[in-house]
Amino acid sequence: MNRVLIANRGEIALRVVRACREEGLETVAVYSAADRSSPHVRAADRAVAIGPPAPSESYLNIARLVEAAVTTGADAVHPGYGFLAERAAFAEAVEAAGLTWIGPPPSAIRAMGDKTEARRRMAAAGVPIVPGASAPVGDIGPALGLAREVGYPVMVKAAAGGGGKGMRVVRTPEALPGALESAANEALKAFGDASVYLEKFIERPRHVEIQVLADHTRTIHLGERECSIQRRHQKLVEESPSMAVDSDLREWMGAAAVSAAEAVGYRGAGTCEFLLASDRSFYFLEMNTRIQVEHPVTELVYGVDLVREQLRIAAGEPMRVHAGWLSPRGWAMECRITSEDPANGFLPGTGRIDYLRIPGGPGVRWDAGVDVGDEVTLYYDSMLAKLIVWAPDRAQAITRMRRALDELAVLGVATNQAFHRRLFADPEFRAGEVDIQFLDRRADLLQPAPSPEEVLQLAVAAALAEDEARRTRRPAVAGDDGASDAWTRQALLEGLR
Amino acid sequence: MKYFVSLFGRDIEVDVDGDAVTVDGKTQTATLGVVAGTPIRQLLHDERSEALALDPLGSGRWLITRRGERVEVEVLDERARHIRGLTGGGERARGPAVLKAPMPGLVVRVQVEAGQPVAAGAGLVVLEAMKMENELRAAVPGVIRAVRVGPGETVEKGQVLVEFESGS
Numbered sequence: 001m002n003r004v005l006i007a008n009r010g011e012i013a014l015r016v017v018r019a020c021r022e023e024g025l026e027t028v029a030v031y032s033a034a035d036r037s038s039p040h041v042r043a044a045d046r047a048v049a050i051g052p053p054a055p056s057e058s059y060l061n062i063a064r065l066v067e068a069a070v071t072t073g074a075d076a077v078h079p080g081y082g083f084l085a086e087r088a089a090f091a092e093a094v095e096a097a098g099l100t101w102i103g104p105p106p107s108a109i110r111a112m113g114d115k116t117e118a119r120r121r122m123a124a125a126g127v128p129i130v131p132g133a134s135a136p137v138g139d140i141g142p143a144l145g146l147a148r149e150v151g152y153p154v155m156v157k158a159a160a161g162g163g164g165k166g167m168r169v170v171r172t173p174e175a176l177p178g179a180l181e182s183a184a185n186e187a188l189k190a191f192g193d194a195s196v197y198l199e200k201f202i203e204r205p206r207h208v209e210i211q212v213l214a215d216h217t218r219t220i221h222l223g224e225r226e227c228s229i230q231r232r233h234q235k236l237v238e239e240s241p242s243m244a245v246d247s248d249l250r251e252w253m254g255a256a257a258v259s260a261a262e263a264v265g266y267r268g269a270g271t272c273e274f275l276l277a278s279d280r281s282f283y284f285l286e287m288n289t290r291i292q293v294e295h296p297v298t299e300l301v302y303g304v305d306l307v308r309e310q311l312r313i314a315a316g317e318p319m320r321v322h323a324g325w326l327s328p329r330g331w332a333m334e335c336r337i338t339s340e341d342p343a344n345g346f347l348p349g350t351g352r353i354d355y356l357r358i359p360g361g362p363g364v365r366w367d368a369g370v371d372v373g374d375e376v377t378l379y380y381d382s383m384l385a386k387l388i389v390w391a392p393d394r395a396q397a398i399t400r401m402r403r404a405l406d407e408l409a410v411l412g413v414a415t416n417q418a419f420h421r422r423l424f425a426d427p428e429f430r431a432g433e434v435d436i437q438f439l440d441r442r443a444d445l446l447q448p449a450p451s452p453e454e455v456l457q458l459a460v461a462a463a464l465a466e467d468e469a470r471r472t473r474r475p476a477v478a479g480d481d482g483a484s485d486a487w488t489r490q491a492l493l494e495g496l497r
Numbered sequence: 498m499k500y501f502v503s504l505f506g507r508d509i510e511v512d513v514d515g516d517a518v519t520v521d522g523k524t525q526t527a528t529l530g531v532v533a534g535t536p537i538r539q540l541l542h543d544e545r546s547e548a549l550a551l552d553p554l555g556s557g558r559w560l561i562t563r564r565g566e567r568v569e570v571e572v573l574d575e576r577a578r579h580i581r582g583l584t585g586g587g588e589r590a591r592g593p594a595v596l597k598a599p600m601p602g603l604v605v606r607v608q609v610e611a612g613q614p615v616a617a618g619a620g621l622v623v624l625e626a627m628k629m630e631n632e633l634r635a636a637v638p639g640v641i642r643a644v645r646v647g648p649g650e651t652v653e654k655g656q657v658l659v660e661f662e663s664g665s
Contacts, residue, residue, distance in 0.1 A: 061562050165629070182623075185605070188632055232629075341567070347600045348626050355536050355550070378601055378626045406564055411536055419563025448566055450505060457547060458568055459502040460518055461540045462559050463511035464529040465551040466572035467498055 001076045001100055002026060003313040005069040005268035006044065007058060007090075008080030010369030011385060012291070013040035016078045028072045030065060032058035034379050039371050046072055053379045059083045060192075062090050066097050076314060077102035082381065085290040086113055086160075102314040104268050104289050112287040113262040115159050116197055118264075122284050127256045127265035130283040131276065132199025140177050143198055147176060150200040156180055158187035159195040166190060167233050169201055202283065205275035206436040207235075208242050209288075210257035211298045213309055215264045215319045221254035222302045222321075223328050225271075227296055228434040229423070231346065231446075236416070236439075237423065238294035239333040240301050243394065243432030244276055247327065253282055260287055268313050269295070269306050276435075293336070293386070296367060300332035300390040331397040332390045335405065338382040341414035342446050348382040351375075354412035359404035363390045376413050384415065394432065397426055419446060501578050504570040518542065596633060596659040598652045602626035606648055609659065613641045622646070622658050633658070 003026040006016045013029060017040065020027045029044035034053035041047045048068040058064070060083055069077055079085040081183035085103070088110040094101045103109070112118045116136060119129050129479065133149050136159050137143040147154045147170070156179050158166030168179035168185030180196060188194040211222040226242030227235045245253070257272035264287075271292050273285040295306045302321075309319050322334035340346045356372045370376065378382065382494045389404055391397040402424045408417055423429050424447045429438070439445065450458070502509045512519040519525035530539035532548070540547045549560040557572045573581065606623040609615060620632045621641075639661040646658050 082577040182630065189625075295508050344599050345631075347631055348629070349600060356538075408565065409537065409548065409562075410552075410563055410565070414567055415565055418567075421564060447602060448505075448568070450566070450568075454563070455505055456509065456520060456546065457540065457542065458504055458549075458563065458570060459509040459511055460527055460542050461529065461538070461547075461549050461551060461561060462502050462504070462518060462528060462570045462572050463500040463513050464518070464540070465538070465553075465559055466500060466557060468529065469553060470498075 001311070003028060003072070003074045003121070004076045004078055004102070004311070005048075005072065005074035005099075006040070006078050006080065007059070007065045008078075008083055008085075009035055009038060009040050009380065011367055011383060012080035012082075012293075012369075014043050014369060016080060016307055017043045018303065019311060020078075022305075023308055023311050024078075025311065028069070028074045030059070030068055032379070034377055036179055039369060039374065049070055053189065053377070055379070056192075062087075062093050065090070066093050069094070069099055070097055070460055074099065076102055078102040079290065080312070081288075081290050081293060086288070088113060100314050102310055104264075104266050104270060108264040108266045109289045110205075112289050113160060115157070115286055118286065119284075121263055122260055125259050127260050127263075128282060128285045130199050130202060130285070134198040136195035136197045137180070138195070140180065142174055143176060143180060144168065146198055147173065150198075153201040153203075155199050155201040156183045156196050157199065158183060158191060158193070160187065160191040160193040166196065202275050202277060204437055205277050205283075206244055206434065207436050208245060208253070208276040208282070209220050209273040209292075210253050211292075211295070211306070212257050212261045212266065212270050212272060212281065213304075213306070213313075213319055213321060214261055214265070214268065214270075215313045216316070217318065218323065219258050219261050219266065220321060220326070222298050222304060222306075222326065223250055224253060225292075225297055225330075226434070227294060228381070228438060229429075230436055230437050231439045235294065236336050236338075237334065237420070238297050239331065239394070239397070240297040241274075241328045241331070243434075244280075249280060256282070256284065260284060261345065269310050278435075287460070293383070294334055295366060296335050296386065296388045297332035300365070300388065301328035301330055302326065303329070329491050330390055330392050331394045333394075333397045333401050334386050334388045335401065335420045336383050336416075337385045337387055337408070337410070337420075338416050339376045339384055339413045340382055340416050342416055342419050342448070346413065346416070346446065348378060349376070349414045350378055351413040353384075355409060356411075357407065357409035359387060359407035360421075361403070361407075363400055364404045365389070384410070384413070387420075395430075398430055418448065422449065441491060499575055499576075501573045502570055504568055504575075522601055591657055594637070594639065594661055595657045596621055596635070596661070598624060598654055598656045598658055599633070600624070600626050600631075601654050602631070602652060604646050604648055604650045604652060604658075607646065607659075609641045609644065610643055611643050615639060615641060615661070624652070624658075635661070 005028040006013045017027045027044040029041045029047040030050045031041045032053045049196045050064045084090040091106040153171045156168040166183045168183045169181045183196045184194040206225050207227045225240045227238045229237035263484045271288045274282045276282045310419040341349045365388040370384045389400040405421050499512045527542035552560040561568045602624040605625045608620045615635045617638045619635045622633045642660045
């Protein structure tokens with residue numbers, strides 16, 4: 001393995017470039033017409049155009065991506081996350097072209113990608129699952145019957161893919177037809193597959209997931225990530241370890257995740273998502289057969305570079321992680337910085353990054369997909385960057401994250417930075433009292449809550465700016481007193497010489 | 498020069514005289530330094546130091562960004578404030594109202610039609626952007642007067658989607 005084509009864009013493409021560099025591998029970026037000068041293109045050794053901005057015609061075009069890999073002499077393909085990362089057909093096309101697929105075997109992707117099939121296999125392997133459908137639901141008749149059987153509230157979910165797209169919670173039979181239709185629409189657009197299934201919705205669970213890593217001889221787990229801070233099923237903050245998981249529970253959940261991975265012949269990095277109820281019972285949700293957005297928090301507490309391990313395992317080498325007892329060291333937290341405007345109902349915004357001040361100092365990591373001058377468009381994901389911190393314990397990690405969030409400045413595009421600042425200042429969050437409905441209850445955190453001193457400070461700044469603008473505006477008007485400011489006088493003097 | 502700054506529903510009187518600023522009867526030095534090569538301004542006021550960005554939006558309106566919070570403020574002098582008081586401008590008019598696209602996107606569904614009464618919070622239009630469907634809701638109760646867009650249509654930010662008569 002010498003040259004890796006990265007079939008992705010943004011933050012994860014840059015993350016893979018970094019791992020490749022450190023493994024001594026060359027990189028090939030791919031780009032759509034909207035991404036010609038994007039950071040991932042600038043970072044890679046080579047870059048290939050793959051089509052128009054629409055993902056379906058570029059980043060989701062299997063034939064074009066494989067062709068790009070072959071023509072650039074790449075011998076391996078890393079899919080990143082999202083786009084084609086969990087499409088077995090892509091993995092097969094890559095392997096059929098004689099290239100190395102940096103990911104699990106296509107059979108494992110297929111087994112876990114079909115959620116219904118995955119649930120059956122997990123149940124057979126002794127992994128606990130949430131009660132629900134054993135087949136995709138199409139017509140409203142059977143769907144209503146099944147919903148009555150497992151009891152409301154129920155969850156409607158896309159059969160393919162994840163990331164919160166194509167998911168709906170339904171509390172009454174009347175709301176079911178509309179939810180089925182909109183979830184199927186969203187699933188079709190996001191994954192090209194409209195099938196949805198239905199399951200019991202567990203009230204107020206935590207979302208806790210287990211990182212697994214498998215090479216040709218061993219399958220291990222690297223503890224949990226707590227991802228309960230979600231808005232509309234999109235994760236916003238992740239941490240490792242979880243306040244709700246002690247070393248016993250970690251070993252039980254870890255063992256379940258390892259069984260799940262072994263049941264499908266898994267290889268590489270993967271994640272088993274679980275719902276963790278308040279009574280410590282846990283249910284397998286799905287396995288993400290790829291690197292996760294939030295993988296850095298695991299890297300920081302386990303001292304493992306997951307992307308480099310992916311590369312090593314794909315090349316047929318053993319993982320670097322030692323055998324035997326593994327446990328997390330310290331505490332890591334991650335904030336996803338997205339171009340979503342809290343003042344505008346969290347709707348995604350666009351614009352150019354006019355200025356960026358990246359936080360630094362001890363224990364701070366910044367994994368970004370954008371830089372100053374970059375355009376944020378509506379074609380792709382709204383995540384701009386991940387701000388990640390490590391500290392000896394959770395309280396210190398929170399303090400460090402607050403410090404880093406204060407250092408961060410992004411101008412030109414509205415972001416959710418201020419929301420993160422409010423969240424990390426919130427007593428309930430700081431106490432670790434979270435579940436996946438936390439943000440539904442705490443809508444107040446989505447709204448600005450300035451202190452009187454802050455309001456005063458902003459008023460003073462605005463008055464000074466307006467005063468300055470009025471004073472400097474006057475001489476700019478062509479007229480009789482054109483020489484009233486120092487610049488103009490100086491220019492006149494220079495001209496006389 | 499005396500200014501009236503409105504933000505977060507409050508009106509604050511700020512008297513600026515060179516580097517001296519008077520607020521709430523307290524006079525202090527305040528400066529807005531320039532950070533060369535960046536749009537960042539360094540505010541030094543009341544012995545506090547804060548980095549901010551101030552974008553002029555015209556007619557005394559400014560967009561301030563402070564630690565990720567974007568706040569729109571309006572700064573009026575005494576004369577402008579007096580005129581505003583006489584004409585009643587600035588008060589939100591009752592009656593005809595519009596729903597504008599908060600972002601560029603694709604209209605997925607229109608959930609209302611002309612003549613239909615809607616309650617506050619009722620879904621009006623579903624707009625897709627960044628692969629997510631976003632339901633735009635009525636802020637106040639009213640009656641739909643006209644629907645300006647249809648499914649499949651691409652809209653720009655600020656484009657009028659639905660007109661309605663509010664306050665019924």
